Structure formats: structure tokens, C-alpha cells
Amino acid sequence: MTQLSLATMMNRLPTAVTPAVRGLALASLVSQILIVVTGGAVRLTASGLGCPEWPRCTADSMIATQEMGIHGVIEFGNRLLTFVLTAIAVAMLASIWRLRAERPDLFLPAVLLLAGIPLQAVIGGISVWTRLNPWVVGWHFVISMLLITIATVLLNRTRLTPAEAAADREPRATPLLRQLLVAAAALVAVAVLLGVVVTGSGPHAGDAGAARNNLDPDLMTRIHAAPVYLLVLTVLILVVVAYRTGVARRLRIAVVLLAVVVLTQGAIGYLQHFLHLPVALVALHMLGASVLTAAAAHAVYIGFTRRSVPTS
Secondary structure, three states, X not given: OOHHXXXXXXXXXXXXXXXXXXXXXXXXXXXXXXXXXXXXXXXXXXXXOOOOOOOOOOOOOOOXXXXXXXXXXXXXXXHHHHHHHHHHHXXXXXXXXXXXXXXXXXXXHHHHHHHHHXXXXXXHHHHHHOOOOHHHHHHHHHHHHHHHHHHHHHHHHXXXXXXXXXXXXXXXXXXXXXXXXXXXXXXXXXXXXXXXXXXXXXXOOOOOOOOOXXXXXXXHHHXXXXXXXXXXXXXXXHXXXXXXXXXXXXXXXXXXXXXXXXXXHXXXXXXXXXXXOOHHHHHHHHHHHHHHHHHHHHHHHHHHOOOOOXXX
């Protein structure tokens, strides 16, 4: 590629936040959630070692071979999604490249999302090398939750004009609401972390020969339930306070959305436990954890941001 053609391409990049930029931000969030779901499918189908090597699929092949069967196809398919995430992250960063000085609030999360992809790939490789050590696999999931949080913030910020992004205003939430939002976010984090520990003690290891963390799954489930009870109570109080204090409509919607997701995720969690962890409900619970993380990040962002929040 010549310097002239490169300069021409750079000149064609957006100089403002366009619908295409917002679409890429949405795609960033959706793809981060999607790879959690597909990663869960790998574990729930016992395909975690379908490709027994990393970065190659086997010692002699970069791709899954016919002899590896369906497990190899599933695991290699999940690895291929990394390239989809990379393409979206690169496109996102390119779309705001000419805005990097004007809108660092967009540029930094876009860079973090792109940097998170090779980090996740390496952790995924370590999980293969350690034959699906549950603690390594758990960190893989936790970092996905962090990337979902960053993508949620990025999507919110793409809705702001440069003037709104630069404005320094009072936070949208009252002091009591901000305290409740912090409590809810902390409880979501604790519940997700304990959920990772519960998963590491349960039957869905990703491979028949994979180790477990040797903790009592019933006891860990009960411990995991404690912050969930507190979270349900907190978000219900949040909804009542949000409506009684007459805060901005967008914040009320964010709080109600969080409450709906919390109640739905809690119901799925209890149902899967009492039905002895059917694969379909476990997969739905993993999706729920991703959506819960995004909903909590969205509510906290709306409540705490000092930037002008669009009403549309």
C-alpha cells in the first residue's frame, strides 16, 4: 500500500461520531457477550480440549482435523471467533482514529477492548496448557466481564456530542441513589466472582478429565446465593428511590432494567440448581451473567457520569 492510498484511507475515516461508529460500539458489546456464550458452549459440551494444543490446534495442525470429531469443531470454532472480535475492535478503533485527541473518552476504551483480545487468547492458551485448570478458566470469564463493562461504557459515550462529552455537570443520581448503585455494582461483582467458584466446583468441567477446585459445590452455591439475596433487595430499593426522587427518565429506565435482569438471572440460577444443572439452563445463566454485568455498568454509568446524558 502506497503512502498516497494510505493517506486517502485515513482521510475517509469519520471526523465525528456517526451511526456507523455507534453501530461498531454496539457490535463490540454484543460480540463480547457472544464469545462468553460460545465459550460456555465449549465447556458444556465437554469440548474444552477439543483442540489439545495452543496456539496450534494439535501438534501437527493449526486447524481441527476430521479425526478430532465434533469436540474439535466446537473448540476450533470458538477460537475462530477471536478473529471476529479482532476485526470489530480494529474497525472500532479506526472509526474514531481521527477523533482520538478530541474524544479520548472513546479512544481509551476502544484501545482497551482491542488489547483485551490477545490477553484473553493467552489466558485461553494457558487454560489449555493446564488442562482446564478451573481457576485459570475462571479468570478467563472474569476478564470477559471486565471487557463487557468497558464495551458498555463505550456504547454510552458514543451517544454524546463533543460538547456533551466535555461538559462537567452534577451527577444524574442523588447521593442516596449513587450509594445504592455502588452497593448494587459491588454485589454484582461478588455474585459473579462466587459464581465462577461455584462453576469450578460443579460437574461441567469442559472435559471428562479436567480437574475441579475440590470445594463443596452445595456449600459454594449457598455462599453464592447470599450476595444475590442482598442484590435483589438493593435493586428493589433502587427502583423505589429512583421513582420517588424524580430523577431523569433515562436513569429510571436503567435502574428498572437492572432490576429486571437481576430478578431474571436469580430465577434462572435457582431453577438450574434445583433441576441439577441442565446444560440449557447453565448456558442461559452464563448469558445472564453477561447481560447482568452490562446492565449494572450501564446503570452506574448513567448515575455517576458528569457528562450530559442524551434524553433520546
